Amino acid sequence: MLEQQDAPAITLWGAGTTRTLRPIWVAEELDIKYALNPIGPRTGETLTTEYTQLNPKQKIPFFKDKHIQLSESVAICRYLIRRYGNAATMESPQDIDQQAREEEWLNYIYGELDESALYVIRRHGALSQVYGEAPVAIEAAEKYAIRHLKVIERHLTGKQYLLNERFTLSDLFLMTCLDWVHTYDIPMPQTLQEYRKRIASRPAYQKASAINKPG
Numbered sequence: 001m002l003e004q005q006d007a008p009a010i011t012l013w014g015a016g017t018t019r020t021l022r023p024i025w026v027a028e029e030l031d032i033k034y035a036l037n038p039i040g041p042r043t044g045e046t047l048t049t050e051y052t053q054l055n056p057k058q059k060i061p062f063f064k065d066k067h068i069q070l071s072e073s074v075a076i077c078r079y080l081i082r083r084y085g086n087a088a089t090m091e092s093p094q095d096i097d098q099q100a101r102e103e104e105w106l107n108y109i110y111g112e113l114d115e116s117a118l119y120v121i122r123r124h125g126a127l128s129q130v131y132g133e134a135p136v137a138i139e140a141a142e143k144y145a146i147r148h149l150k151v152i153e154r155h156l157t158g159k160q161y162l163l164n165e166r167f168t169l170s171d172l173f174l175m176t177c178l179d180w181v182h183t184y185d186i187p188m189p190q191t192l193q194e195y196r197k198r199i200a201s202r203p204a205y206q207k208a209s210a211i212n213k214p215g
């Protein structure tokens with residue numbers, strides 16, 4: 001267990017994947033204390049009796065604060081920002097229309113890019129021994145990613161972030177997906193390449209990426 005400063009109430013489980021980077025990165029943006037238990041997927045660490053009692057899904061990331069335990073990268077990050085965020089670090093938009101816009105982008109990025117495209121490629125590529133070989137699904141998922149990257153490119157042209165001037169959780173999720181796109185050598189529009197470079201200069205991203213190492 002990697003302890004960050006003294007006796008934090010927050011514990012995160014999981015390191016080494018796109019999904020585990022997200023809560024670590026949020027915690028770094030918020031500058032809060034946490035302990036990290038850097039277990040990895042398919043190492044057997046998510047299958048132990050002890051971990052299964054915590055998270056019956058046997059997945060990472062997982063999270064515990066004083067009174068609450070959560071799985072799901074979206075839910076963990078949202079909780080952290082709502083509970084510990086502020087105007088100086090990171091916070092959800094106050095305005096209801098802006099909240100809805102952010103929700104729209106976050107759901108789109110998680111649902112269409114992460115789950116429906118990139119994780120399909122992973123399931124039937126690197127994890128084909130578990131989920132089965134499906135080259136047709138991989139090819140279709142790549143095309144699907146490219147189609148949705150174009151939508152995001154159009155929206156981001158001339159903008160700094162998805163919600164114009166403010167960096168939000170939807171940007172954090174988009175960045176983790178763009179890193180994934182880059183790893184898979186899927187063509188990335190120029191606007192998104194520049195956006196990725198901009199976000200990569202955030203100190204919290206750099207620190208979290210260094211921390212998010214397997215084991």
Ligand SMILES: N[C@@H](CCC(=O)N[C@@H](CS)C(=O)NCC(=O)O)C(=O)O
Pocket residue numbers: 017018019020041042046058059060061071072073074
């Ligand atoms: N919807 C979940 C997905 C979590 C997930 O699938 N995590 C993967 C690693 S990225 C995992 O734990 N895999 C272990 C397994 O399937 O055995 C989230 O966003 O947190």
